[in-house]
Amino acid sequence: MSAGSTMMMISRATLTGLIAIFICVHFAGITLTLQTQAAIYLLGMVALNLPHGGYEHFANLRRRAMRFRGKYIAGYLCVAAVFIAVFVLAPVIGLAIAIAIAVAKGGGGDLYALQITAGTGHIQSRAHQLLAVAARGGAVMAVPIVVFPETFHTFSSLMIGMVDPGGLTGIARYFDVTRIIIGVGYAATVIGHLGAGYLHRTVDGSGWMVDAAETILLIGYFAVVPVVVAVGLYFPLWYSMRQVARELNIETNTTQGSDLLGGTTVSAGGVALRAWVVLIAGALATAIVAVGFWWVVPNPVPSESISFGLVAFWSVFISIIALPHVLVGNVLDRQRGIWHVP
Numbered sequence: 001m002s003a004g005s006t007m008m009m010i011s012r013a014t015l016t017g018l019i020a021i022f023i024c025v026h027f028a029g030i031t032l033t034l035q036t037q038a039a040i041y042l043l044g045m046v047a048l049n050l051p052h053g054g055y056e057h058f059a060n061l062r063r064r065a066m067r068f069r070g071k072y073i074a075g076y077l078c079v080a081a082v083f084i085a086v087f088v089l090a091p092v093i094g095l096a097i098a099i100a101i102a103v104a105k106g107g108g109g110d111l112y113a114l115q116i117t118a119g120t121g122h123i124q125s126r127a128h129q130l131l132a133v134a135a136r137g138g139a140v141m142a143v144p145i146v147v148f149p150e151t152f153h154t155f156s157s158l159m160i161g162m163v164d165p166g167g168l169t170g171i172a173r174y175f176d177v178t179r180i181i182i183g184v185g186y187a188a189t190v191i192g193h194l195g196a197g198y199l200h201r202t203v204d205g206s207g208w209m210v211d212a213a214e215t216i217l218l219i220g221y222f223a224v225v226p227v228v229v230a231v232g233l234y235f236p237l238w239y240s241m242r243q244v245a246r247e248l249n250i251e252t253n254t255t256q257g258s259d260l261l262g263g264t265t266v267s268a269g270g271v272a273l274r275a276w277v278v279l280i281a282g283a284l285a286t287a288i289v290a291v292g293f294w295w296v297v298p299n300p301v302p303s304e305s306i307s308f309g310l311v312a313f314w315s316v317f318i319s320i321i322a323l324p325h326v327l328v329g330n331v332l333d334r335q336r337g338i339w340h341v342p
Contacts, residue, residue, distance in 0.1 A: 004116075004117060006245075007244055008117055011237065011241040012214065012217060014241075015217055015218070018221065018225050022226070035307055040228070040229045040232050041311050042232070042307065042310060044233045044234075044235065044236050045235060046314060049235040072329075076285055076325075079323055080289045081292070083323050084292065084293055087320075091159075092160060092168065092171065095159055097323070098315070098320075102140050103134065103137035103138050103141055105322050106137040107133035107134060107137020107138065108137065108330065110136040110214075111132050112246060113245060114210070117246065118207050118211070122197040122201040122202060122205075122207050123197060128197070128200075131193045131196065132197075134186075135186075135194070135215055138186050138190075139215070139222050140218075142183065142185075142186035143186070143223050144227035144231070145182050145183070146179060146183040147222070148226065153168075155312055155315065156168060158303055159302075159312045161303075162300060162313065194211070194215065198212075231315075286321055289320060290317060294313075297313075
């Protein structure tokens with residue numbers, strides 16, 4: 001079994017194990033406090049997941065010319081600045097964008113990982129690709145909205161409260177209706193994705209079966225595991241792990257000496273130095289966005305509970321840096337991008 005296949009199995013086993021644990025916790029009558037959930041979220045999203053996000057940018061930039069790297073970082077900062085402006089001026093719209101980003105990043109990354117590992121022969125059109133992204137990524141947001149509405153609403157209010165305390169009150173009365181609409185719409189998306197995949201499955205049907213099993217696993221995970229914990233552990237234990245598996249499954253013809261220079265052989269020391277420069281540049285870009293966002297929002301920790309406030313701040317901040325991650329690193333970078341196969 002290849003290392004990539006092993007990583008994929010571990011990601012599935014991890015989510016399955018968490019489902020089993022929280023089913024047992026539920027039947028044992030144990031309640032996990034929101035404070036504990038917030039601590040788990042911050043451990044997963046800050047300590048475990050952030051370094052991988054930086055690595056994806058590095059992997060995208062390592063075979064690029066220095067001029068391209070400069071444009072990439074400039075574009076990254078510009079898109080992040082625009083999103084911050086939108087969130088500060090219209091926090092409800094900003095929150096909606098943040099939710100859409102989580103869906104796009106989770107679903108997009110999952111689709112590319114599936115393509116390299118199990119295969120996506122059953123997904124034969126651009127429309128079906130978008131449906132697959134919505135089905136897989138939608139589990140991250142749509143399922144918790146339906147199953148854990150109170151917790152989702154609480155932290156959504158805190159996120160908007162960084163700019164406009166009580167800003168969600170005006171639309172809160174529509175939440176029950178939108179919850180039903182989102183639930184029905186997501187169910188239709190999943191059925192449409194899996195149904196179309198079944199009709200176009202390959203002869204052995206292996207790609208579709210893996211896709212169907214993983215989609216159902218994701219739905220079960222976000223339906224059983226409390227939303228704050230589920231989101232906090234999903235990105236490091238599923239998304240990032242599967243991107244590592246994807247990288248391990250990609251065979252490249254590049255040599256170590258040409259790794260950063262697109263065919264120009266340099267010493268190992270030169271490669272290490274340039275890798276360090278790229279990583280530092282990425283870290284500085286992320287730090288600039290974090291400091292700028294903290295400085296711009298009126299109330300960066302919108303709760304008497306520091307852990308709740310930090311969860312709210314980090315949830316929006318991670319979306320701010322994820323938007324250029326997907327938009328600049330993939331959509332606008334059509335030839336390569338963060339999920340490029342060399």
